[in-house]
Amino acid sequence: MAEEKSQFEDTIGYTLHGSRYLNVTNRCGILRCAFCPKFNGAWSVKEYDMRLHHNPSVEELVEAAGNPADYKEIVFCGMGESTMRLDVMLEVGRKLKEKGAKLRLNTNGTGSMLNGRDIAAELVAVIPTLSVSLNAQDEETYDRHCRPKNAGTYAAVIDFIKSAKKAGGDVTVTAIDGLPGVDIAKCEAIANDLGVKFRRRVLDDLV
Ligand code: SF4
Numbered sequence: 001m002a003e004e005k006s007q008f009e010d011t012i013g014y015t016l017h018g019s020r021y022l023n024v025t026n027r028c029g030i031l032r033c034a035f036c037p038k039f040n041g042a043w044s045v046k047e048y049d050m051r052l053h054h055n056p057s058v059e060e061l062v063e064a065a066g067n068p069a070d071y072k073e074i075v076f077c078g079m080g081e082s083t084m085r086l087d088v089m090l091e092v093g094r095k096l097k098e099k100g101a102k103l104r105l106n107t108n109g110t111g112s113m114l115n116g117r118d119i120a121a122e123l124v125a126v127i128p129t130l131s132v133s134l135n136a137q138d139e140e141t142y143d144r145h146c147r148p149k150n151a152g153t154y155a156a157v158i159d160f161i162k163s164a165k166k167a168g169g170d171v172t173v174t175a176i177d178g179l180p181g182v183d184i185a186k187c188e189a190i191a192n193d194l195g196v197k198f199r200r201r202v203l204d205d206l207v
Contacts, residue, residue: 013064
């Protein structure tokens with residue numbers, strides 16, 4: 001018989017490198033990245049099991065964040081796309097901001113497409129620092145690795161980055177070094193053209 005886990009055992013908050021991370025959702029909605037640990041039967045980040053058995057509430061997420069003064073940053077980043085639960089994330093963000101938290105969102109950049117409107121300004125108003133996974137220098141390479149359900153997703157991610165920058169966000173674009181066909185120098189050049197920062201990531205490093 002399969003082992004059953006209680007929702008109370010879910011990893012809602014976890015600590016890495018002196019920052020506190022919040023696991024908002026396991027769902028991504030549009031992307032099904034071939035390199036994603038969850039599609040390869042691995043749900044752990046370091047020692048943490050990221051599989052959620054329920055959607056954490058605002059109260060649970062705020063509690064899981066702990067005392068913001070104890071951490072460098074509070075980061076919305078689970079094994080899923082946090083903008084799938086935009087309202088919940090923003091409410092948590094507002095509550096944590098009142099407690100003096102420095103907030104960041106790690107996103108795949110599909111938030112506007114997922115929500116059917118440009119969400120960049122409302123996002124940046126609460127969470128001013130964004131790391132956006134661009135993951136490839138062109139649509140063909142992107143589609144091969146990220147396997148989006150929707151046509152035009154790569155262009156939508158670029159639009160989201162532009163919009164977040166325009167809204168005053170502190171935006172860093174990331175790409176994973178080592179994925180076949182991904183040209184890190186070209187990804188960095190795209191970030192430079194968009195006027196945002198760039199960071200090279202390594203595979204299996206979700207942060
Ligand atoms: S966006 Fe992130 S969590 Fe979602 S499928 Fe891709 S790698 Fe996995």
